[in-house]
Amino acid sequence: MKQSHNFKIIMIQDEDGVFVASVPAIPSCHSQGDTYEEASKHIEEAIRLCLKVAQHDVEYRNSIDFNASSTSRFIGISDITMPIPNFA
Numbered sequence: 445m446k447q448s449h450n451f452k453i454i455m456i457q458d459e460d461g462v463f464v465a466s467v468p469a470i471p472s473c474h475s476q477g478d479t480y481e482e483a484s485k486h487i488e489e490a491i492r493l494c495l496k497v498a499q500h501d502v503e504y505r506n507s508i509d510f511n512a513s514s515t516s517r518f519i520g521i522s523d524i525t526m527p528i529p530n531f532a
Contacts, residue, residue: 449510452518453487455480469512470494471504 455465463483466474467490475490477483498505 451491452512453484455483455487465490467491467494469509471507 451467451469453465453467455463457463462476462478463480464474464476465483465487467487470491473487473490473494475483475486477486494504494508498508
């Protein structure tokens with residue numbers, strides 16, 4: 445019987461309009477796309493590839509936080525404006 449896991453992703457749109465997705469629970473698991481839908485498809489592929497690597501790489505597998513989805517919850521996103529100090 446196959447088990448499944450619900451991974452949270454973070455999706456942002458960069459200054460060029462590209463959608464960038466990452467999975468905080470899986471180190472180095474990120475992707476992008478020109479649309480939200482494309483980036484969603486690509487991050488699913490990236491997760492599959494990362495989990496495939498984890499099947500054979502114990503150290504990488506141990507770095508994946510399979511408890512992150514059950515122990516954390518998304519609260520929201522906020523902008524905070526801060527003055528830039530004079531670095532001179």
